[in-house]
Each structure stands twice: as structure tokens, then as C-alpha cells.
Amino acid sequence: MATLFLIIIYLSFISLGLPDSLLGAAWPVIQADFGAPFGVAGVLSIIIAAGTIVSSLASGAVLKRLGTGQVTLISCFMTAAALLGFYFAPSIIWLMVLALPLGLGAGSVDAALNNYVATHYKAHHMSWLHCFWGVGATLGPIIMSGFIREHDLWRDGYLTVAVIQFALVVVLFITLPLWKRMEKVQSHAVKEGQGPQDKLYDAGSTEQPMRMKGVKITLMTFLFYCGAEATVGLWGSSFLVNAKDLSAAVAAQWVSMYYGGITVGRFITGFVTLKVSNRVLIRSGLLIALAGALLLILPLPTFYSLIGFMLIGFGFAPIYPCMLHATPERFGKEQTQKLMGYQMAVAYTGTTLLPPLLGWIAAQTTITILPFFVAIYIAVMLFGSERVNRIMKLRSLRSETASTNHSINA
Incomplete structure (x- = not known):
């Protein structure tokens, strides 16, 4: 069943x-x-x-x-x-x-x-x-x-x-x-305590989700992730045609490798999560995607652009599902329903706003700005993710200290 x-x-x-x-x-x-x-x-x-x-x-x-x-x-x-x-x-x-x-x-x-x-x-x-x-x-x-x-x-x-x-x-x-x-x-x-999550928040917490420490930074990370994913998908072909002098057909094939990297990467990530934490996978994915963006920025032979797109897709693969799965662990199961809706809303906002923003700026300048913007988006995500990790670590230490003090007093 x-x-x-x-x-x-x-x-x-x-x-x-x-x-x-x-x-x-x-x-x-x-x-x-x-x-x-x-x-x-x-x-x-x-x-x-x-x-x-x-x-x-x-x-x-x-x-x-x-x-x-x-x-x-x-x-x-x-x-x-x-x-x-x-x-x-x-x-x-x-x-x-x-x-x-x-x-x-x-x-x-x-x-x-x-x-x-x-x-x-x-x-x-x-x-x-x-x-x-x-x-x-x-x-x-x-x-x-x-x-x-x-x-x-x-x-x-x-x-x-x-x-x-x-x-x-x-x-x-x-x-x-x-x-x-x-x-x-x-x-x-x-x-009965048999669920998959080890909660850092009390499951009965009634605190307003938006007042919980780390929530706003997490939402910012969702916005920039989905905005970056959609931006690469929408403008990748235009970048390859105008900046790398590829034909439209070849550019479309190369961008399909970006989506292939995401799909295959998520399949592989499913096995990796059995041994590696969400936190490590998110950090590793961001660093891999940043390396892919740098390959697009550097004046390298055109073939390296294909590797760059594949690396960005492969790096993006674990970020979104791992951030979603970490929600109950970070903020408690009782808040997950509301927060999941907020995260989806902010994610779609990023998808809606950031690609047209880059398109407008590129129309005034040049599409070669694409990898620079993607690198900036990834850097913001990395900063936000590591900041939330620090918040979670401090919360865990305070919880352990309080538990130890309670045991001593008892």
C-alpha cells in the first residue's frame, strides 16, 4: 500500500x-x-x-x-x-x-x-x-x-x-x-516519534511563522533560487546565440542539457541524501552552480559553456527539494503547512520577476550580463543558506544547554 x-x-x-x-x-x-x-x-x-x-x-x-x-x-x-x-x-x-x-x-x-x-x-x-x-x-x-x-x-x-x-x-x-x-x-x-524529522522547534509552537528567526532569510533564498533557475532557462539560448555565436538549434540543445542536469541531478541526489544531510547538499549544489557560472564568465573556448550550463543545472538539482524538505526540521511540523505555502508563493514570485528584470537590463546593455547576474544570485543564496545554518546551530546549542540545565536542576 x-x-x-x-x-x-x-x-x-x-x-x-x-x-x-x-x-x-x-x-x-x-x-x-x-x-x-x-x-x-x-x-x-x-x-x-x-x-x-x-x-x-x-x-x-x-x-x-x-x-x-x-x-x-x-x-x-x-x-x-x-x-x-x-x-x-x-x-x-x-x-x-x-x-x-x-x-x-x-x-x-x-x-x-x-x-x-x-x-x-x-x-x-x-x-x-x-x-x-x-x-x-x-x-x-x-x-x-x-x-x-x-x-x-x-x-x-x-x-x-x-x-x-x-x-x-x-x-x-x-x-x-x-x-x-x-x-x-x-x-x-x-x-509516536517515528516520523522522519528531528525538530529544532517545538512541534506545538504557536509563534507566527514570519516572526520566527531565519524564515525571512529562507524565503529570500527561495526567491533567488527559482528566479535564477528560470532566468537561465529563459535567456540561456539567447546568451549562447549572441555571446558565443552558436546557431539557435545548437543553443537550444545545449540549454536542454541544463534541464537534463537538474533532472538527472535530482535523481542522483535521492540516493545521496541517504548518507548526506540537506545542509551539506545545499551548500555543495550552490558551489557547483557557482563554478558553472564562472565557466560562462571566463573567456574560455565555447565548449566550456556547455560544461558551464550542465554544472549550473547539476548544482541547482539538490537545492530546491532539500530546502523544502528541511522546513519541518528548521521550523517545526506545526508551521510547515503555512510556511510551505509562503515558500511556494515567494518561489513563483522570483520566477515571475527576476527573468524579466534581466531581460529588460539586457535590452539596454547586452545579454553577456547573464552569467554575472546568475553568479550574484547564487552568491546571495549561499549567504542566506549559511546564515540560516548558523541560526539553526545556535538554536540547537541553546536547546541542548536548556535540557542539560533542566536535568541538573531535577
């Missing part, structure tokens, strides 16, 4: 990744079909991100009321319905309307499953969970390209992904009692 349950969770995260890359793959055809301005794709992306941020912020209260199983079911139904709406949409205005429930559904399921896995499973499951997101994000453009390659049938691409999403909705509906049963079993295990 436990294995079946994990398969359902992983499938749900594949479904989260599937729609994420569809718009970019289909936009050249959608734009021509509707005669829309090129920049409308950015508007659609912002609407999706806005819905995601709103649902992420509300996820703590919604999860407490409905539970992970129902939230995942409702969210997947919303995304499936929105994707089906894209198939029927008669105009760009309708795509804008449908982009909102698409974002709302994505944010809810993202926060719900991240919270559930961080609370009830070991770190390697979080890494593999996000590896499956990469599988979905990779399959989306493959499915779409199959329909638009010859006949520009972008609607059929959306219909196919919608059917896959609806199939998952059926699976989630049938297995809803399993979610409830597993939640009861695993909640009981955590109460």
Missing part, C-alpha cells in the same frame, strides 16, 4: 510539470493562429504565476480544512479543465481567463504535495518527487511538438495533456480513501 501511495504522489508531480512548459512550446503557433502580439505570452505567464502565488499563500488554511488528498484532487481537476478550455478557446481573451485557474490549481497541488512529503517522508523522496516534475516538464514540449511539427495542431497538444490530467483525476478520486488512511497512519507515527 505504501508503494502504491508513493507512485500516486509521483504521478501527481509529473502532472504538475506537464503544463508548465506547454505555453512556451506552443506559443509561436498560437500567436500566428490568433494574430496576437508577441508579448501576450508574457501576460499569460504572469496571470498563471499570479494564480499560483494566490493559491500558494492560501494553501495552509485550505490544507488544514480539506486535507492533502482532496486538495490534490481538486487542483488536478482545475488544471485539467483549464487545459481542456485551451483546446476550445476562441480567442486570446479566453486564454487569459483560463490561465487563472491553471495557475490556481498548480499552486495548490505544489504546496500540498511538498508539505506532505516534507512532513512524512525522508529527504530522498523529496528529491525524486522533483525529479518527476522534470519528467513532466520534459514530456510536455515533446507531446506538443508531435502535434505542431507538421500541421500546427497546438489545440490537439493541449487536448492530449488535458486527457492525461483527467485520467489522473480519476485515479485520485478512486484512491481518495487511501490518502485519508495513509494520513492517519503517518500522523500517528509522527506523534
Whole structure:
């Protein structure tokens, strides 16, 4: 039963990744079909991100009321319905309307499953969970390209992904009692002290999450991580074409190696977490990604740029899942539902704001600034991560001292 349950969770995260890359793959055809301005794709992306941020912020209260199983079911139904709406949409205005429930559904399921896995499973499951997101994000453009390659049938691409999403909705509906049963079993295990987390915070703490020391720095790290990941993905090809004189086709292939580095890296990280702590993996990943950015900055032969992109992707691989999984350990299980929603909201804010910021600055200057900005983002993340580690260490020492004093007085 436990294995079946994990398969359902992983499938749900594949479904989260599937729609994420569809718009970019289909936009050249959608734009021509509707005669829309090129920049409308950015508007659609912002609407999706806005819905995601709103649902992420509300996820703590919604999860407490409905539970992970129902939230995942409702969210997947919303995304499936929105994707089906894209198939029927008669105009760009309708795509804008449908982009909102698409974002709302994505944010809810993202926060719900991240919270559930961080609370009830070991770190390697979080890494593999996000590896499956990469599988979905990779399959989306493959499915779409199959329909638009010859006949520009972008609607059929959306219909196919919608059917896959609806199939998952059926699976989630049938297995809803399993979610409830597993939640009861695993909640009981955590109460009995058998859960996967060693908490530095008292599980019964009622302190406001934003007042807890280290939370704001952690949120800043999430913002810069997701902003950096999206920035490299969006502007990597442009950097290679304009700064390294590669063809667009070769540049696209090289950037795909960046995503490959993230996906493969997260698969490998799942095994490494069995022996290495989240803290060490986050630090190592940031240093590897920084080395990749430096390879792009230095005046080296063009081939080193490919190595640089691969290193950035491989370095980024453990950071996001390990930071998410560390949430209960850092701030206590009782605060994880709210904090997971806050982290998702800030992460999507970084994804929404930082890539356009670099694009605007590059338009005024040159795209060669890309690796410099990425290196700065990574340095900020490294500073924030190490600062939180120091806070956690001091808190642990105070807790041990208080426990020792209590034993002596007793």
C-alpha cells in the first residue's frame, strides 16, 4: 500500500510539470493562429504565476480544512479543465481567463504535495518527487511538438495533456480513501516519534511563522533560487546565440542539457541524501552552480559553456527539494503547512520577476550580463543558506544547554 501511495504522489508531480512548459512550446503557433502580439505570452505567464502565488499563500488554511488528498484532487481537476478550455478557446481573451485557474490549481497541488512529503517522508523522496516534475516538464514540449511539427495542431497538444490530467483525476478520486488512511497512519507515527524529522522547534509552537528567526532569510533564498533557475532557462539560448555565436538549434540543445542536469541531478541526489544531510547538499549544489557560472564568465573556448550550463543545472538539482524538505526540521511540523505555502508563493514570485528584470537590463546593455547576474544570485543564496545554518546551530546549542540545565536542576 505504501508503494502504491508513493507512485500516486509521483504521478501527481509529473502532472504538475506537464503544463508548465506547454505555453512556451506552443506559443509561436498560437500567436500566428490568433494574430496576437508577441508579448501576450508574457501576460499569460504572469496571470498563471499570479494564480499560483494566490493559491500558494492560501494553501495552509485550505490544507488544514480539506486535507492533502482532496486538495490534490481538486487542483488536478482545475488544471485539467483549464487545459481542456485551451483546446476550445476562441480567442486570446479566453486564454487569459483560463490561465487563472491553471495557475490556481498548480499552486495548490505544489504546496500540498511538498508539505506532505516534507512532513512524512525522508529527504530522498523529496528529491525524486522533483525529479518527476522534470519528467513532466520534459514530456510536455515533446507531446506538443508531435502535434505542431507538421500541421500546427497546438489545440490537439493541449487536448492530449488535458486527457492525461483527467485520467489522473480519476485515479485520485478512486484512491481518495487511501490518502485519508495513509494520513492517519503517518500522523500517528509522527506523534509516536517515528516520523522522519528531528525538530529544532517545538512541534506545538504557536509563534507566527514570519516572526520566527531565519524564515525571512529562507524565503529570500527561495526567491533567488527559482528566479535564477528560470532566468537561465529563459535567456540561456539567447546568451549562447549572441555571446558565443552558436546557431539557435545548437543553443537550444545545449540549454536542454541544463534541464537534463537538474533532472538527472535530482535523481542522483535521492540516493545521496541517504548518507548526506540537506545542509551539506545545499551548500555543495550552490558551489557547483557557482563554478558553472564562472565557466560562462571566463573567456574560455565555447565548449566550456556547455560544461558551464550542465554544472549550473547539476548544482541547482539538490537545492530546491532539500530546502523544502528541511522546513519541518528548521521550523517545526506545526508551521510547515503555512510556511510551505509562503515558500511556494515567494518561489513563483522570483520566477515571475527576476527573468524579466534581466531581460529588460539586457535590452539596454547586452545579454553577456547573464552569467554575472546568475553568479550574484547564487552568491546571495549561499549567504542566506549559511546564515540560516548558523541560526539553526545556535538554536540547537541553546536547546541542548536548556535540557542539560533542566536535568541538573531535577
